[in-house]
Amino acid sequence: MQEKYLPTEIEQAAQAYWNTSQTFRAAATADLTNSRPKYYCLSMFPYPSGKLHMGHVRNYTIGDVLSRYHRMKGYNVLQPMGWDAFGLPAENAAMQNKVPPAKWTWDNIAYMKKQLQSLGFALDWERELATCAPEYYKWNQWLFLRMLEKGIAYKKTQVVNWDPVDQTVLANEQVIEGRGWRTGAVVEKREIPGYYLAITQYADELLSALDTLPGWPERVKTMQANWIGKSTGVRFAFPYELPATGGTNLPSPSRGGIEGGDGVSTANNPSPSLALPLEGEGHVQSASGTEKGLLWVFTTRADTIMGVTFCAVAAEHPLATYAAQTNPQLAAFIDECKHGSVMEADMATMEKKGMPTGIFVDHPLTGEKVEVWVGNYVLMSYGEGAVMAVPAHDERDFEFAKKYGLGIKQVIENAGLRGELAKALLDGRLTEKGKQELEASYTNTAFTTNHWQQWYGDKANGVCVNSGKYDGLGLEAAVTAIAADLKAKDLGDTQVQYRLRDWGVSRQRYWGCPIPLIHCDACGTVPVPDEQLPVKLPEDCVPDGSGNPLAKRADFVDCACPQCGKPAKRETDTMDTFVDSSWYYARYCVDPTTRAANSAMVDAGTNHWMPADQYIGGIEHAILHLLYSRFWTKVMRDITVDGKRLVNYDEPFANLLTQGMVLNHIFSRRTDKGGIEYFAPEEVDLKRDEGGHVIGATSKADGQPVDYGGVGTMSKSKRNGVDPQSLIDEFGADTARFFMMFASPPEQTLEWSDSGVEGAYRFLRRVWAFGHAEQPAIAARAAMPAKLPEPLAAVRREIHLLLKQANYDLGKFQFNTVASAAMKMLNSLEKIPAGNGRDAVVAECFGILLRILSPITPHICHALWIELGFGADILDAAWPEPLAEALVQDEEELVLQVNGKHRGNIRVKAGADRAAIEAAALAAEAAQKFMEGKPAKKVVVVPGRLVNIVV
């Protein structure tokens, strides 16, 4: 046995052993019936950006710890890995380096695979997959066609960021303060056709099924529920009458058309129903030369309907378009609204602007005239593209009304809050400061001196005022009454609405999965026949930033129509990369032989391994990726082939661990064209204040200042990722893994710093040194004496207590304290006294330490297990459990408090009853001193923990 700890040697040997014995190869379909319970441990697959970063190390070490732990607990474990290989960064790299995205991606995969292997993860590489491989994305295409048949996939227009200079669609990330990142041109909103997946058809199930996921973090379920945003409200209409136009120049709704009629619109995303030309919405040309129409809106607060003072519609709304025909100023304003970003965060924070249309509609209940405004904050894609405005009680409407001098009418009052405040003040229990606090909390409002908005927010206590017959009604009663009255007039009804919108999957990009459709002049849009799948993406394109390179490839575009055989054009849009990542986990499960034949998307292996027993990945995926995966799963469940469902489970991930982000400093500088250039942390010199906080930085290259952007997620685009390779090269994989797990609990955000790596390395050296020094003692395999001398019993008890704690912490995924327990074990063992049974205690306890540590630092534990003769493979050893005989003790120590303050400790017999503890406490010297002769009013006893004397 080597005296020195040599990580490189140890790690290479261990990895070679795992490779040759195929230790981590999961059982194939034929063996799936073996009696061990399955444990499918899944980590979110990486985007092959070039190198691993610390977030990957964190993510995959967590997965590996869980995999190895469950394997030792007797589970049949599957832990696969793959590559989320399509995406924008490959195209950016192509523009920069003139290398095809395919080559760049495959090279990155090869390098990152080596890095993963050098970290010793227990992965079944036989099941590796890359989403850019035709044999994988073939099934994206196949399932897309099934969705088209079922009406889950359909076509409508979508709003995109358009760079007028590069003539290309920009991702949100490529829009910097309203301008294109490469050209600096002001970005325009443009409506283009695209394909959507009707996730709203599953909105209800996606929401209610959250209750079937007890293994998911509460916060993720809350975020998903809020995202789906189910609300019951009232959809109602404001009737209006306009001068007749003959209907010819009245605008059509800008969306909702579904090509070929094989798609379906969804109940929850109705077409904008205002539009004059639509049938069944009250559009009637009357004899008097006017046309009647209905302006539909949706509200969750119909109780405030009597406070409506105006309506606001989106710039793309047909009424706006209609009014603009005769109003050049309005037309200019509508045009202005088309500039700028499509992002919700920008929409919500931009200055609210509007302009009157000159059109008045009738209030459906009072008949009063209500003016229609165009508002830049109203989105055509939400609800009806129009809203009622109640400035008295809605902050956004208030801001708008104040700015344009529109009416404000209070219709909600809250007696409850007023009463509560009065009661609290009269009660007298509040201090003067407390009173002020309470008052401030009721009066602190950013935009008005009254309480109207707060009364609106306090749904339990608001009542209607200034609302005629609805006066005095609470929220629910008022909504019910108002909805009934609207219904009686045939002008509205209650409706369930979702915030969730259908999933637009078309991308005007090259490096993605081609959408398998063909456009024929004679036959229209025709699906590519299944037997012609996959539609392969040419792999030698080098995008240049303008337009979609696929459209320029005649060899891709030109094809024969599958229906009539005449020349036709292939669809050049590709799919959103979220499609790729929505089902990769099901593909890992496919038996390798089935996969080689590639005649099916999934097989029996999928139903065996799925749902994944544990999914691990960054919290940034809490909504989109996880929701899309859940949706995709339900679609696969509902699609049948030969009368059989594709999969037989409802949810893809039984348990979810959301890893906290690994953050690092971000440095950037604006380019001449208005874009952003990022600097890696090693390229800048930091300026810090006295407290050590970063306040600025300069570029090492040119000495000029760069902007400090605070800390944020490690990412390729922000260039702030830290490559773990130097860490692995210098200290080894075990140190990197141990350090990462010890640094903080997995769900917590972690600001990157490598201070502490030395400590991890030092600890592993001590583990090795202890094993080396005690080799003879351990190899002797001495029997444990029936009665150990107390000093040795104490060490043994301590190790078993730590083991108990470590096992508890493992169940909570709290790996940092497991690592800490291992360190405490070694601290104890290093001080073990001599005595009868010492060698037996050392052997037993060090064996526990190695097994506890082995999921985190598998290489060193593998080597020591063999060197010290514990067994052939530590992975085959049973997981240690604390022994009752080792834990027994005669006395226990309790904390002694007087009036809640710690005043000392008392020792009592283990398991002493309350009376005995109380007596011992009152007799204690420290208690006597602080009770100052006063009698005990009350004695609180917490068995095994503390006793508190109240005087």
Next chain:
RNA sequence: GCCCGGGUGGUGAAAUUGGUAGACACAAGGGACUUAAAAUCCCUCGGCGCAAGCCAUACCGGUUCGAUUCCGGUUCCGGGCACCA
């Protein structure tokens, strides 16, 4: 702006979920060993105070015998906001 988290020593963090605040480490300082360095080992290490003790878990309040933990408010930081993945 909206939704979801988080804030504890110089630093990463712990506290068996209402019961000794700061375990275990890192950094720093002091010492031992050494010709020297590295490595290793020992000691100190939240603030104030000679001490008894007092103060202290972002800030302001509340509940409780007892609050890092529960409640109300504020503030700062992070994640998401539908074309980054």
